[in-house]
Amino acid sequence: MISWKNHFLYQVDYQHWVNDKLLESCDKLSDEVRKREEGLPFRSIHGTVNHLLVINLKWLGRLQGEPKDYRHDQQIFEEWRELKLALKQTVRQTQHWLEAQSDAYFDGELHYRTSGGVEQRDWIHDVLTNFVTDCAHCRGQIAGLAVRLGAPSPEMDFIYYRRDMQESLAHAKLATTSRPG
Template sequence: MISAAYCRLMARYNTWQNTSLVTAADGLTHQDRWKDRGAFFRSIAATLNHLYWADALILQRLKGNEHPEDHIEHSLTSPSDWDEFKTLRSRRDEEIEAWAARLLDADLAGMVAWRPGEGSTRVEKPRALCVMQLFNHQTHHRGQIHAMLTAAGTLPGPTDLEMLP
């Protein structure tokens, strides 16, 4: 289905795209980043925060933590400080790249199990599917952020995979 090489490529792509979006958002005011723009998570900042926290949850599940919500609280409002967000996002991207760098093809086999939110129902899905979800989820929401940034008058860089440096 997928390979460790695919994961490394997508981890690099994730970092590249997040850097592009953050650089574009640097040109906005705090109010502009938090302005309700009609997207699912309303604002650029809230959508960026959703991605930051969702990446943490999915990574923890992939690492075998069945209860990641016990120590990772999803938040659309935190971090609210832009400089703090940029530091944390960069660290999360480094974490994703380091995780992908250690992967072997055999690591993508098997199942991932977790107990979402309230913890009553155990969910179990193929590991390769969960890895694909990590990268697909990022791409989906980055597209929303890209559209909001463009509408706000900033211009993020290219998104085409073949443009990846």
């Protein structure tokens, strides 16, 4: 049986992998197209990727007990490259922070204040489930629009992530066993 900790470490590693797949697809679009208002809740591809960064920063801050006061639509980076790098770094920070937590942490409660200022208490595993599903929801919006605008369709399914990881591990094992020694 997999622990909550291991489950969410897989999930956050998947966030990193899938964001790379999605952003690589969006790289095929011009900056003008990525920033064009297209009716998404956060207006554009760029705005919705920015929202992914905002929710990553907000939840990491809450988990660490250091809440970040970002609005959901707050534009942090105007430059695509900077936005992508910040998202990648924030997801890795979340992963490293979660790795440092004990197994018991994932069975605990999180006390935090919502964006509307309401005091909240939720199970850590429910908060993390909400976080990863919210990210998946935003990525789905981005991917659908990006493909409609001419970007290649990214393979973002979790099962593809698992297969990629298994293949990487097999290659690493083969490289280790085939070294002269």
